[in-house]
Amino acid sequence: MLSPVLRTLLSLLLLLASVSAVAVIEIAPLSSAELEARYRELLAELRCPKCQNQNLADSDSPIAADLREQVRALLEEGKSDDEVVAYLVDRYGDFVRYRPAVQSNTLVLWFGPAVLGVLALLAIVLVVRAYRRPRSATPDLSEAERRRLQQLLTEREDGGSGNP
């Protein structure tokens, strides 16, 4: 069997696992499994206006509890998902959506990073190209200098003493 130490550790681990993380304990379930599913999804999509980096599912604050109740009531009334979100946005503003809508004032938010990424890639390509440009044996000669070099080379071939 396992050593006493290992056994203690194992039982502690099992104890820990038994306290499984339930985000929030709701008092009453919704009237149908479908509503329950939509409820869970909506809670994940809506931000707690007080604890602003938590969604309604995770937040412990009283306002989150109120809003969960509100979402539940709206769903039971037969409102669509869009109507529920609109209800909250109407009162708390766009910020209450975890995933902001794609509208004129969020275009920079949605597309900014991608645009910057493309620009960065472009810059990299251009720089690499500039560095990779083949370096000829006579890299930086002007036209006149090139001609003179040609002249010197042919002169040397033709005749000349062979002395440099």
Add this chain to the structure above:
Amino acid sequence: MSNLKLFVPFFVFLALALVLYKGLEKDPNELPSALIGRPVPAFSLPDLLNPGQFVDESVFQGEVTLLNVWATWCPSCRVEHPFLVDLANQGVRIVGMDYKDQDQLARDWLEQLGNPYAVTFTDASGKLGVDLGVFGAPETYLVDRGGVIRAKHVGVVNEQVWEQLGQTYRQLLLEPAP
């Protein structure tokens, strides 16, 4: 000319630095109210100090009013309270909304600390709070003579806040009744 190209990264840095510097001034917790420019939502809630009577949105008609959301469980409200009493003594009309609180505690509080409110009503369930976009206390709305919300402040209203809010208040006073 290629010298100028060398400066491109520097200019990009400058632009970015400017944007980020401006960002330092912004409060990430600031949540602009969705109700600015809209009338106070309709409601009918019990009057705290006159049991049996009810208050509705018409309480905001005809005068520029501060709507102060407060509660006895809110320590910041306690801090804010004396300043509100000051404002009331200066003639600012304040209507109190006792938010998700207990009536007797609220009455005791007003008796002990003074009552700056022309009228106080109770939103025990927090339903009007949701309609107003309230997410905590204290919060204060500035409502014009026509019952339209023109500004909102989340947090304690004190002298510093009143420097700005008071200006808006005085501007609204100059507006005629609808």
